[in-house]
Amino acid sequence: MRWPGTKRKIEQLVQAHYAALYRFAFRLSGAASEAEDLTQEAFCQAQAKFGQLRDVHKARGWLFAILRNVYLHKLRDRKTANAVALDDVGDIPDRLPEPLPDIEPQRLQVVLGEIPESFRTPLILFYFEDFSYRDIAEQLEVPLGTVMSRLARAKAFLKARLLVPVAANAARGEE
Amino acid sequence: MDCTTVRTLLGFARAGELDDAERGALQQHLDACADCAAHSQSEQRFDDALAAAMPRVPVPSGLKTRVLIALTQARRPRPWPWLAAAAASLLAVGLGWYLWFRPAAELDYAQAAWEVDVKTAATPEKVEELFRERGFAIQAPREFNFELLDSFDDVEFQGRRVPRLTFLFRGDRDNRASLAHVYVLSTSHFQGQDYRESTATHQIEVRVRGDFIYFIIYNGSSLEPFLRPAV
Numbered sequence: 001m002r003w004p005g006t007k008r009k010i011e012q013l014v015q016a017h018y019a020a021l022y023r024f025a026f027r028l029s030g031a032a033s034e035a036e037d038l039t040q041e042a043f044c045q046a047q048a049k050f051g052q053l054r055d056v057h058k059a060r061g062w063l064f065a066i067l068r069n070v071y072l073h074k075l076r077d078r079k080t081a082n083a084v085a086l087d088d089v090g091d092i093p094d095r096l097p098e099p100l101p102d103i104e105p106q107r108l109q110v111v112l113g114e115i116p117e118s119f120r121t122p123l124i125l126f127y128f129e130d131f132s133y134r135d136i137a138e139q140l141e142v143p144l145g146t147v148m149s150r151l152a153r154a155k156a157f158l159k160a161r162l163l164v165p166v167a168a169n170a171a172r173g174e175e
Numbered sequence: 176m177d178c179t180t181v182r183t184l185l186g187f188a189r190a191g192e193l194d195d196a197e198r199g200a201l202q203q204h205l206d207a208c209a210d211c212a213a214h215s216q217s218e219q220r221f222d223d224a225l226a227a228a229m230p231r232v233p234v235p236s237g238l239k240t241r242v243l244i245a246l247t248q249a250r251r252p253r254p255w256p257w258l259a260a261a262a263a264s265l266l267a268v269g270l271g272w273y274l275w276f277r278p279a280a281e282l283d284y285a286q287a288a289w290e291v292d293v294k295t296a297a298t299p300e301k302v303e304e305l306f307r308e309r310g311f312a313i314q315a316p317r318e319f320n321f322e323l324l325d326s327f328d329d330v331e332f333q334g335r336r337v338p339r340l341t342f343l344f345r346g347d348r349d350n351r352a353s354l355a356h357v358y359v360l361s362t363s364h365f366q367g368q369d370y371r372e373s374t375a376t377h378q379i380e381v382r383v384r385g386d387f388i389y390f391i392i393y394n395g396s397s398l399e400p401f402l403r404p405a406v
């Protein structure tokens with residue numbers, strides 16, 4: 001059941017968050033069409049259970065959590081074909097090259113696709129949406145320490161894959 | 176504090192999980208240890224680079240509108256019960272060329288987001304102009320009384336987006352309102368001929384006019400009330 005005003009409020013949420021939600025969906029799924037489906041589905045679910053949103057200031061996190069659940073639901077039917085073991089990161093430079101090369105958004109997407117979802121989501125949330133570790137822990141319903149360790153490992157993986165010379169990547173037999 | 180502890184604490188510092196004393200001790204070490212200071216700066220630079228790259232995702236145009244339409248559809252799965260019944264009976268009939276118009280699942284009764292208040296703009300020319308802006312070159316059905324035009328939008332119809340005009344007649348002799356949907360189909364996309372069908376719940380009329388087919392579905396006893404009075 002909905003009550004008067006819900007329509008307007010949900011439309012305000014769309015206005016405020018649709019772009020961020022889409023970007024999050026894109027980084028999660030890696031495909032524009034899927035990202036759009038996820039965005040629409042997330043808002044539809046948000047509308048259906050709008051009454052569960054207690055604090056409107058937490059709407060963003062709430063929407064992101066809904067979208068992630070939609071994504072996980074779809075994922076369940078599929079295998080995460082690309083995911084590799086995060087330990088398989090090769091050498092991580094302690095010091096990064098100077099100056100740090102720009103991270104190419106598309107290259108970033110390729111590497112994100114290689115990371116298991118439970119590591120990828122906190123990473124995206126942290127860098128993309130400026131959620132605090134605590135927000136992320138709350139959203140994913142895992143302890144803070146888990147978020148930190150997943151982030152650290154995911155980041156190490158990214159660093160190794162993004163910053164090693166392209167030739168080295170080619171040698172790993174990808175692309 | 177040793178360097179290994181410091182590397183760990185840096186993670187906590189980013190998480191905002193250090194108290195003042197811990198932060199002070201960490202800073203003290205960084206001031207004194209060039210290695211850890213360099214590591215910390217390097218991490219920070221990587222964080223900044225990632226934070227810059229992560230949101231660089233182009234958002235498709237029209238996404239917001241499509242989300243709003245999806246929400247409207249979700250809100251009203253059956254906005255017009257009599258039309259849903261009509262769609263079902265259309266399926267049941269399934270005769271000859273008429274299958275072309277088999278609208279059951281495809282008909283989209285959602286109100287599209289760009290509906291405008293036509294009370295100030297209800298002329299065939301104005302409607303054509305507004306559709307032209309949306310990329311639809313159409314000929315509006317001029318035999319209709321545009322003072323009764325309630326809304327218009329583009330909807331999904333048999334796998335295509337097509338213009339739809341909705342005319343609302345508020346009360347005839349029985350004092351019952353009736354509604355006519357006019358789908359404007361291009362003859363380059365659809366084949367059809369003049370046709371008429373009448374059921375207990377609704378009427379269908381197909382009018383071919385030059386390059387366009389008007390697929391009209393309405394309730395009420397006659398299309399007459401929706402048409403321009405003969406001069």
Ligand SMILES: [Zn+2]
Binds near residue numbers: 177208211212
């Ligand atoms: Zn040190």
